[in-house]
Amino acid sequence: MSSQFKMKTNRLVLLRHGESEFNLENKFCGWHDAPLTENGEREACMVASPALLQSKLDFDVVYTSVLDRSKKSAELILSNMNRAYVPTKADWRLCERHYGNLTGFRKREIANIYGEDQVQAWRRGYDDVPPEINTENRYYYVIRNNPIFDDVPAGQFPMTESLGMCVDRVEPVWKEIKQEVLNGTRVLICVHGTVTRALVKHIEGVSKEAIQKVNIPNSIPRVYEFNMKTGELVGGPINLGDPEYIKKKTAQVAAIGD
Numbered sequence: 001m002s003s004q005f006k007m008k009t010n011r012l013v014l015l016r017h018g019e020s021e022f023n024l025e026n027k028f029c030g031w032h033d034a035p036l037t038e039n040g041e042r043e044a045c046m047v048a049s050p051a052l053l054q055s056k057l058d059f060d061v062v063y064t065s066v067l068d069r070s071k072k073s074a075e076l077i078l079s080n081m082n083r084a085y086v087p088t089k090a091d092w093r094l095c096e097r098h099y100g101n102l103t104g105f106r107k108r109e110i111a112n113i114y115g116e117d118q119v120q121a122w123r124r125g126y127d128d129v130p131p132e133i134n135t136e137n138r139y140y141y142v143i144r145n146n147p148i149f150d151d152v153p154a155g156q157f158p159m160t161e162s163l164g165m166c167v168d169r170v171e172p173v174w175k176e177i178k179q180e181v182l183n184g185t186r187v188l189i190c191v192h193g194t195v196t197r198a199l200v201k202h203i204e205g206v207s208k209e210a211i212q213k214v215n216i217p218n219s220i221p222r223v224y225e226f227n228m229k230t231g232e233l234v235g236g237p238i239n240l241g242d243p244e245y246i247k248k249k250t251a252q253v254a255a256i257g258d
């Protein structure tokens, strides 16, 4: 038998939470703890869970951020898979990128003031840092005093973050998760748009330029296979679901919207 057939692999699934209230209103959300919409809950149950079940994916642990939209999506997905017993680990380092002073504003409203190019640079640029959140922002104290962030070490609470800063923030937790995957643990990571892109950068090793073109729709599982001996990826990512639906949703995420 050739060594190819003896290769031991393990899969990892990455997922962005279901639609949140701020996604629906097309507002920058970041560290604000916006809940899922009814449609977001439906997506977790009717889009993510069936896709995972159809692909016979099962999990030993689920990683989320400490934000409600991530935790609730994971809970709904597991419950719909009859896997409510699977332990979940909520880690602040997997929180969405902090959108700074853009938090709470509609993307179109910001584009009307600063122009579409600037908005897309803040949304997708690797090193473009949105302006820091300040006390005038209506979400400043809501975020700063939210007890879900009590585990954030002093001095590490962000005031704003670029994609690149988010890539650095998730690196230590990604290393821990990868070790678990290589040990054979079946892991689902149910997080956020920019955190998923940061993880895609680590996992796929894409360039700073290429990652700016990646857009992650809500509730579409992205599956990776790892060679457990070498730690290398086997093939590319596989997005589960109807290709037309995924294409439509990806274009919606890429756009600034109305």
Ligand SMILES: O=C(O)[C@@H](COP(=O)(O)O)OP(=O)(O)O
Binding pocket: 016, 020, 022, 023, 027, 028, 029, 030, 031, 096, 097, 099, 123, 191, 192, 193, 194, 253
């Ligand atoms: O923070 C936000 O507004 C969105 C991403 O927005 P874009 O970067 O796509 O504008 O994050 P998520 O809904 O995944 O938690």
